[in-house]
Amino acid sequence: MNIKKNIKAIYIIWLRGIKLSSRYKVGFISHLGQPLLWLLLLGTGLRGSVSMGSMGLTESTGIDYMAFMLPGIIGMTLLFSLMMGGMRILWDKKFGFLKEMMVAPISRVSIVLGNNFSIATISILQGIIIILLAPLIGVDLNLFYIPIALLFILVIGLTFTSVGIVISTQMEDFGSFQGIQTFLTLPLFLLSSAFFPVTKLPYPVQIIAYFNPLFYGVDGLRGALIGVSTLPMWLDLLVVTFFCVVLIFLGAYLFNRSEGI
Amino acid sequence: MDMNENIIQTINLTKEYGNIKAVDNISLSIRKGEIFGLLGPNGAGKTTLIHMLCTILRSTSGTALINGFDIIKEPDKVRKSIGIVFQDPSSDDDLTAYENMEFHAMIYDVPVERANILELLRLVELDDRADRFVKTFSGGMKRRLELTRGLLHHPKVLFLDEPTLGLDTQTRRKIWDYIREIANEKEMTIILTTHYMEEADSICDRIAIIDEGKIKAVGSPKELKNDLNDYKFIIKLIKNYDYLEFEKELERSIKRREIGVDITDVNITQNNAGNGVSANANEIVLEIDLRINNESKNSDALLIDALISVKDALKEFKNFEITTIDLHKPTLDDVFIRYTGKKLREERAPPDRRLRMVASRMTSGVRIR
Numbered sequence: 001m002n003i004k005k006n007i008k009a010i011y012i013i014w015l016r017g018i019k020l021s022s023r024y025k026v027g028f029i030s031h032l033g034q035p036l037l038w039l040l041l042l043g044t045g046l047r048g049s050v051s052m053g054s055m056g057l058t059e060s061t062g063i064d065y066m067a068f069m070l071p072g073i074i075g076m077t078l079l080f081s082l083m084m085g086g087m088r089i090l091w092d093k094k095f096g097f098l099k100e101m102m103v104a105p106i107s108r109v110s111i112v113l114g115n116n117f118s119i120a121t122i123s124i125l126q127g128i129i130i131i132l133l134a135p136l137i138g139v140d141l142n143l144f145y146i147p148i149a150l151l152f153i154l155v156i157g158l159t160f161t162s163v164g165i166v167i168s169t170q171m172e173d174f175g176s177f178q179g180i181q182t183f184l185t186l187p188l189f190l191l192s193s194a195f196f197p198v199t200k201l202p203y204p205v206q207i208i209a210y211f212n213p214l215f216y217g218v219d220g221l222r223g224a225l226i227g228v229s230t231l232p233m234w235l236d237l238l239v240v241t242f243f244c245v246v247l248i249f250l251g252a253y254l255f256n257r258s259e260g261i
Numbered sequence: 262m263d264m265n266e267n268i269i270q271t272i273n274l275t276k277e278y279g280n281i282k283a284v285d286n287i288s289l290s291i292r293k294g295e296i297f298g299l300l301g302p303n304g305a306g307k308t309t310l311i312h313m314l315c316t317i318l319r320s321t322s323g324t325a326l327i328n329g330f331d332i333i334k335e336p337d338k339v340r341k342s343i344g345i346v347f348q349d350p351s352s353d354d355d356l357t358a359y360e361n362m363e364f365h366a367m368i369y370d371v372p373v374e375r376a377n378i379l380e381l382l383r384l385v386e387l388d389d390r391a392d393r394f395v396k397t398f399s400g401g402m403k404r405r406l407e408l409t410r411g412l413l414h415h416p417k418v419l420f421l422d423e424p425t426l427g428l429d430t431q432t433r434r435k436i437w438d439y440i441r442e443i444a445n446e447k448e449m450t451i452i453l454t455t456h457y458m459e460e461a462d463s464i465c466d467r468i469a470i471i472d473e474g475k476i477k478a479v480g481s482p483k484e485l486k487n488d489l490n491d492y493k494f495i496i497k498l499i500k501n502y503d504y505l506e507f508e509k510e511l512e513r514s515i516k517r518r519e520i521g522v523d524i525t526d527v528n529i530t531q532n533n534a535g536n537g538v539s540a541n542a543n544e545i546v547l548e549i550d551l552r553i554n555n556e557s558k559n560s561d562a563l564l565i566d567a568l569i570s571v572k573d574a575l576k577e578f579k580n581f582e583i584t585t586i587d588l589h590k591p592t593l594d595d596v597f598i599r600y601t602g603k604k605l606r607e608e609r610a611p612p613d614r615r616l617r618m619v620a621s622r623m624t625s626g627v628r629i630r
Contacts, residue, residue, distance in 0.1 A: 005370075012367045020355050096351035102317045104368045105340040 009106035013114020014121070017088065021122045031084075032126045035076040039130075040137070042195075043069045063226055067139045070130070071149075071221035072194025075214055077126045078156045079189060083181050084119045085164030089255070090177055093168075108256040116161045116248060123157030124150060131225070141225045149224040152237065155244045156217035162247035169254040192218045197230060213243035268293040268418055268450045269314065273323035276309050276474075283309040285474035286323065291452060291467075296444055298465035299454045300593075302601055306474040307454040308348060311420050314452075315345050328417045341369070344411035345420040348454075350403045354396035358387055358406050361395060362413060369414035378413075385409045385439065401432040408436065412443060419443075421453040425460065433457070437464055458593040468593070470600045477600040482593055489591035489599060491525075492564060494571060496547040500581035507545070507578065514574040515549065522567050526550035544584070564588060 021028065043066040050065045092098040101111050131149065134141050164181070171177040191198065191205070192214035198206050209215050220236030223229030229236065269291035276284040284306045291297045299307045312318035314325055316336040325332045328342035352361045359378060366373040382388040385405035395403060404424060411419060421440070425433040437460060444451050455461050461468060462482045470477045470485075478485060500507060508529045515527055528548040551567060553560050568586070575581070 008370075009368065012364065016353070016356070016360075016364055019360065020353075023355055092353075095354055096347065096349050097353045099317060099347055099351040100353075100365070101368070103315050103340060103343075103345055104365075105337050105370075106368055 006107055006110045009110035010114040010117065012106075013101070013111055014118040017115055017118025018121060020088075021118065027084075028122065028126070031080040032077060032129060035073045036130070036133070038076065039066070039069055039073040043073075043137070063228060066137060067226050068222070068228075069195065070134060070139050070141075071225050072192065072218050074127050074130050074153065074221055075156065075192055075194050075218040076189060077130065078123050078153065078217070079160055079185055079214065081119050081123045081157045082160040082164040082167075082185065083178075084122070085115065085161035086168035086171075086177050086181060087164070087174070088115050088119065089165055089168040090171065090174055094174070109252045112165060112252040112255050113248070116158055116165065116251070119161040120154055120157035123161075124153050127153035127157075134225075139226075142227055145224040145227075148233070148237075149221055152217055152220045152224060152240070155237070155240050156214065156221075159213050159217070159240065159244040159247055162244070162251040165251035166247060166254055169251070169258045188212055188214050191215060193222075193230065194218050199230065213240055213247075216240040216243070266292050267326075269325065269327050269452070271310075271314070271323070271325040274310070274313060274320055274325055275322045276306075276313060276318065277321040282474045284313065284320075287471075287474070287476055288323075289469060289476060289479070291450060293450055294444075294448050295466040296440075296451045296453070296464055298461040298468040299452065299471055300458070300461055300468055300597060301454075301471035305472045305601075307471055308422055309474075310471070311345070311422050311452070311454065315343055315420055316340055341414070342416060343418045343420060344414065344416035346404065346407045346411050346422065346424050348422040348426065350400075350407070352395045352403055352407055352410070355394065357392050357394055358382060358398070359391040361406065362410055365410050365413050371414045373413070381409045381413060382406075386435075401428045404428065404432075404436065408439065412447075415447070416449065418450045418452065421451060423454055423456065426456060433460070440464065458597060462593045470597060472601040478596070482596075485596045486591040486593065487560065489596055490553045490560075491591055491595065492522075492551045492553065492560075493589040494547070494549040494551070494568065495585075495587040495589060496549075496571070496575075497584045497586075498545050498547065498575075498581045499584060500545055500578075511547070511574065511578065514577055515571060517574075522563050523552045524549060525552050545581075 046065045046069075052063060052065065052068070089098070092101070102108075127150065131141065131146065163184075167180055168177060171180070191201075191209040191212045193209070194214075198209040198215060201209065216231070216236045216239040219229045219231055220233050220240060223233040223236065267290040269289070271287050271289045274284055274287045274289075275282065287310065299310065301307050309318065313320050314327060314332060316332050316339050320333065324334075327339045330338040330342060332339050352358075353364070356364065359375070359382070362378045362381065363373075366378070379388050379391055382391050385408060387402060387406055387409070390398070390402070395406065398406065408421075408424065424440070425436050428436070440451060440453075441464060443449060453461075453465070465482060467479065467481050468485060469479045478488075480488070508531075511529060512527050516524060526549070528550070530546045530548075531544075549571065551564070553563055568588075575583075
């Protein structure tokens with residue numbers, strides 16, 4: 001099948017996804033609002049009480065807890081793409097639209113990628129909104145590195161949408177999907193260095209964190225936005241891109257194989 | 262038969278789920294331009310068969326050619342050649358009717374203007390709702406939308422899986438009229454499944470009866486019915502006479518005669534219920550089951566001969582008045598029961614359908630008054 005045709009199919013599926021998302025304004029706002037509440041309430045509360053020295057950062061960098069948390073909060077927003085990716089597939093399966101797509105002369109991979117990109121697009125929008133809000137809450141960002149940050153946001157968004165799609169291909173109903181999603185989200189988030197550096201964790205738990213794509217995502221975002229990261233930014237980008245590509249292909253493979261329609 | 266005439270050819274098509282063969286080694290040819298019906302009880306394998314043909318379900322073994330393309334090797338070309346209306350809704354509730362059509366046009370690479378889509382929607386009387394969300398549509402409206410959507414890319418073959426299930430009579434009629442119209446105009450091949458026997462009878466050129474994953478019989482509705490050879494005379498008469506004696510004599514008299522066909526059963530019952538004709542008259546119902554084993558094509562002539570013989574038998578008696586003579590010819594329902602051994606799983610049918618089926622059986626006999 002030729003590439004041009006596939007790209008067009010991806011675009012059509014993407015466009016439909018964007019239309020759907022634009023109609024779920026409540027979802028958009030709540031997926032943005034919840035992380036922002038964390039940032040505003042927890043961030044403000046801890047701003048004065050957490051010593052940045054104990055976070056492994058020298059006081060001289062001028063970074064306060066709010067600034068430390070902001071990339072993590074973007075990561076939290078991006079975690080919602082896991083749910084959105086899975087729900088999109090399950091929803092289409094349940095309400096039949098998946099059949100319309102499956103019987104159309106387009107590749108299965110383009111269905112997965114189209115949905116993937118449309119959800120990642122929404123994630124990027126949310127990431128941009130948080131970045132735009134940063135000055136209002138007194139966080140100075142590296143303007144120069146914002147394109148790099150957006151790249152991280154895109155890759156993280158695609159990664160977690162794919163995780164959602166991978167899980168959804170193995171599930172038949174919303175209930176079990178939500179169960180798994182809830183179960184996964186918390187450790188993914190807490191082991192991402194969003195609230196505290198993973199180096200503060202016991203060594204065995206740290207090892208687990210190194211298998212968490214969100215850790216590299218948040219670390220990279222932090223490097224891009226506030227200039228502080230545990231690993232070099234290029235390594236973060238490399239690893240998270242690796243996760244992203246593997247998961248996209250896994251999602252496409254499993255989706256192609258599934259017959260649950 | 263010339264392969265070019267067959268737009269669909271299945272070759273040992275099989276689908277297994279564990280030990281269960283949902284579709285069992287089906288080899289079936291469907292001719293170009295015909296309306297082909299798949300009839301079978303629930304769970305017979307009709308939908309599985311259709312899902313394999315439209316490439317959303319992989320076969321366990323065997324394959325099929327549609328419009329010359331192999332469903333396994335060239336699914337993409339098969340998908341371009343077919344349109345389908347699924348049994349369950351398959352439109353996007355959160356898009357409008359127009360957007361659903363637009364999506365379909367884009368994904369099938371059919372260039373359309375808004376006016377084209379509105380025109381198609383007008384055919385199914387949905388043009389005034391083009392910009393409404395599909396979630397506000399009734400079941401019948403969704404079905405109509407999906408029907409017109411399935412035709413948007415000018416498919417060579419249209420699959421309709423229970424296109425009228427659960428719809429009211431008026432909507433059903435409209436949908437069948439529309440299907441007939443497009444089949445005529447566009448020379449499209451239509452493969453449909455339905456639970457409604459009389460609808461299948463009136464619309465299908467040919468029918469396959471499928472049960473337990475196997476094809477039990479294929480032919481035109483007429484052929485299938487004729488093959489059954491089972492007929493029945495139902496003669497109602499009013500007689501002021503000793504019923505028991507009459508019954509015995511009449512049965513003897515009928516059975517004695519050479520009437521050219523086999524009498525498989527004679528059944529005489531007395532209907533005491535007030536019949537409105539005469540308060541003290543008893544209505545007697547005489548049912549004669551016949552089977553024409555003769556190879557003769559002209560079964561009607563034989564039936565008329567048989568009726569004359571019955572009349573002669575009745576002539577031996579006096580003082581009776583015939584109210585009606587019905588000839589019950591085999592219906593598709595009878596064919597269905599013969600090949601599947603079951604009525605359309607009526608126990609599962611909603612009550613309205615059960616009533617309707619009874620009603621259809623009551624009126625399906627040819628009445629010669």
